[in-house]
Amino acid sequence: MRIGELAERTGVSVRALRYYEEQGLLASERSGSGQRRYEDNAVARVRLIQQLYGAGISSASILEMLPCVVTGVAAPEVLSKLHGHRSSVVRQIEELQETLLQLDRVIAGATTAYATGKPCPPQ
């Protein structure tokens, strides 16, 4: 498929796809005239990239772990970084869950106060 279709199927902009290629994250065949052509599995690849970006992992780190995704083999050093990223994601989840509690506290307090006309207790 061409880049426009890949963009549409993944919900990612054409510019972003070119950027991924620039970073070495996404390969493409080229037609005779130089246009990019992608296999179907590029869709999954792009989604994976998006997911890792979403977890705050940088292009460089993603680049480092991608061969491992493809070949299934990782050097101990890469594997160690993978574990590091995993820990980071776990931490992020915990922090967001804590944030959720805070938000709920604010929402509950504000709702009650709005209903009763009274300010809610501090914190």
Add this chain to the structure above:
Amino acid sequence: MRIGELAERTGVSVRALRYYEEQGLLASERSGSGQRRYEDNAVARVRLIQQLYGAGISSASILEMLPCVVTGVAAPEVLSKLHGHRSSVVRQIEELQETLLQLDRVIAGATTAYATGKPCPPQ
């Protein structure tokens, strides 16, 4: 306390604290010579700000919800935005949990492959 101590107690840089004030997120008294002085509760305030930033909420949105945290009262419109942010946090958690699964899959595959010398199955 002065800004240096607040920075140390919160783990946030002095520059960031000034930035928060610039954005209207953090108030301070001033000494005669113009130095910032903070109450103890500024520590909790800064941590809250950090937490909301961590959830991807912008300065403007935080600014909007802070009076509600202090007074406990929120206009229906603000309350609606709070619910919106809550949903966003929930979504982020779900996405990160999905990412965690992907990472685990990669790690498991890579570890096995490294142990057996065989490539792991696709995906």
Add this chain to the structure above:
DNA sequence: GCTACCTCTGACGTCAACGTCAGGTTTCTA
């Protein structure tokens, strides 16, 4: 009162992941 450290206000720099625009070529559709 000396010294070392802290703080102040500007103001420009940074970084990542793209957005956007220009000027030109390719591909599809009627």
Add this chain to the structure above:
DNA sequence: TAGAAACCTGACGTTGACGTCAGAGGTAGC
């Protein structure tokens, strides 16, 4: 075989949350 739509390569612009530097003044211990 037009003309629209998609694509190409640069290259500069954007945004948010600060980092960093300069030059000047404040503060605390001895």
